[in-house]
Amino acid sequence: MNKYDVIVIGAGNGGLSAAATTSIAGLKTLVLERHNLPGGSATSFVRGRFEFESALHELCDLGTEENPGTVRKLFDQYDCRMDWYLEDHLFHLIVPGHTDVVLPTGIEPFCQAMEKAVPGCYDSVKALMDLGRTAVEAQAYAMSPKASKLVMMTKYADFLRMAGATTRQGMNALGVPEKAQYILETYWCYLGAPADDLDFLTTVQMIYKYVVGHPGQPADKSHRLSLTLADTILRHGGDIWYNCEVSKILIENGKAKGVIVEGKEIRADHIIANCSPSTVMGRMIDPSIPRPEYPLKLANARHTALELETMYVGLTRSAQELGIHDYSTLIMSDEDPDLQFQKANGKDKGVFIANCLNCMIPNASPKGTCTLFFTTFGDEKFWAGVKPQDYYKVKEARMKDWVDYYEKCTGITIRPYIEEITFASPATFCRYLNSPNGTPYGYQVTWLDNIINRLTSMDKEQIYKNLRLTGAACENIDGYNLCYLNGNIQGRKTIQDAKEDK
Structure with a gap:
């Protein structure tokens, strides 16, 4: 039976950040990841000669080398050195028939x-x-x-x-x-x-952090973020076990004491779970163990956030040849964001985001080519009605529709130059993220259930002693930068817990 100071469940953004924090502090740390590589959403994949960014649109709060933002400072703290690319424009907003504006950075x-x-x-x-x-x-x-x-x-x-x-x-x-x-x-x-x-x-x-800090990306896509964090953990004596899915968190006398992986027990004084509280309480704790009232009521009161659909396209022309000049283009069905949100929950594309990484990082794909990464919100009811035998046919129809929509709204022709194209449905996100409904957002954010309210009640939301949670469903809500920061918070909290235990 192995024994560690800290076990981190999940090598997503929050889990990697938490493990880097505890391992640097000298705590013997083990990361358990059910996938065969680190990163969760922060990863990339290859189709043909193209490597596609999986999910990162842009990092917020990165800042410049002279005036670093919180994210850059955090990665410097972890000694994760890498080349960063910054974008001088925030986004190109298109509301057909109403708005067409490009906004720059700088106040x-x-x-x-x-x-x-x-x-x-x-x-x-x-x-x-x-x-x-x-x-x-x-x-x-x-x-x-x-x-x-x-x-x-x-x-x-x-x-x-x-x-x-x-x-x-x-x-x-x-x-x-x-x-x-x-x-x-x-x-x-x-x-x-x-x-x-x-x-x-x-x-x-x-808004302020994007305007002042610039949208940014690592040179080698978001998987570089995950690899450098994993390297930090290993360099400071931590372990990372891949293809290891945690089935149970062990609770004894109201305290977390270890986990079960493939029928084997691994003991630790502290657990950090990069998981939804609903997943932890619903699937990972023995049903016979009582759940604390406040965290249980809170999890039941919250709603799972929106789902996503994405499409990745590799093109045989450069961005300049195609007339693509903006890294981030957001096409909105209506001017009013509340109407956009309402349509995001239905069959219409209330929000349609198109990112061309080559506009920020010129060599993001082979010379003379470019990639596009499309995102919209998923329709839960629609996908629930798709029969397994029709799944790939539906995805193909979806891809044709998306290409048509992009060409119509931007006036840019891409169809004749498509070499690679693939589509991720909410089911894809569910398979890779293992989150409720596959949402990358965690719980739905409201003005009453916001970052400040969650941070001030952080300790009340702790389910059991020596068990802390991190990730998109936690205090800092979703977003790459916020998950990294939340992982750091939970890592520092765990370090303090360890000192108090001694």
Whole structure:
């Protein structure tokens, strides 16, 4: 029977970050991963001569070398050195018949571009950027050991006001014109919650971090992030076992004591599970062991977030030859994000995202070629009605429809140049992520169930002593950068738990 200080279940973003944190601190750490490689969503795959980015649209809060953001600092802390590419434009937004705008990075260029798109909005958008800076500073201070309530109530008085308002309420309070609000809220789809549901604090921080920190990517796709984190764990004495699925978490006298893998017991003083709380309580704990009331009620009260569909296309022409100039193009069915969200739950494409990695990283595919990565939300009812024998036929029809839609909305022809094309349904995500319904978003975010509320109740949500959770369903919600940060938080919490145990 093996014995470790820490066992981390799952080598996804949160799990790798947590394991890097504990192994660097000197705790004997074991990562157990059911797949044959690390990363979860942060990976890539090959079709023909193309290597496709699996899921990362862009990293938020990366920052520049001179002015690093939280993510760059975290990877430097892990001694994960890599080449980063930054994009000078946020996105190209197309709402057919209504909006066609490209927004740049940098506060002043961004505000000027917004003013050009919506005359008269400059002052309110600049005020939004000022609030974004305040929000980022305040949250960093609130999470520091020296934080005091007095400073939070005086210097950062607006912080909690932002957390207690919806995005729509906050925008209205600043006097942001409606059309400008719709453009500013374009990134809602990266969190899976529209303006009437998402808290203003999360929205304003996200916009600010993209504008100031630039969207970014590692040179070798997101799998490089996973490989460097795995290397950090190994270099600091940790172990990673692949093809090892944890079936049970052992709880004894209210404490986590180990796991069961393929019928074998592995003991550890502390467990970090990169899993949904619903999965942990529903499948991984012996049914005879009582679940604590608060975490159980919370998990039952929350809703599983949206599902995704993706399509990957390898083309025999370069992006320049095809007329593709923007890394990230978002095609929205309606101006109003709340209507986009409603359609995201049905058969219509409320949100359609097209990413051309070659616009950010020129050598992301073989010379003279480029790749496109399409994303929209999945229709749960639609896929539930697809018979197994029709699955591939339905995917083929879906791919034809998506190509037609992209060409119609952008005026860019790609069909004659398709060399490779493949499609991932919600079932694909379910198979690889092992999350409820295959959602990469965790639980549906609301303005009442936001990052601040989750962080302040973090310890109350702990299911059992010495068992901590990380990943998209936890405190920092979804998103690559937030999962890395949450893994770091849970790793540091576990280090503190270990000290207290001694």
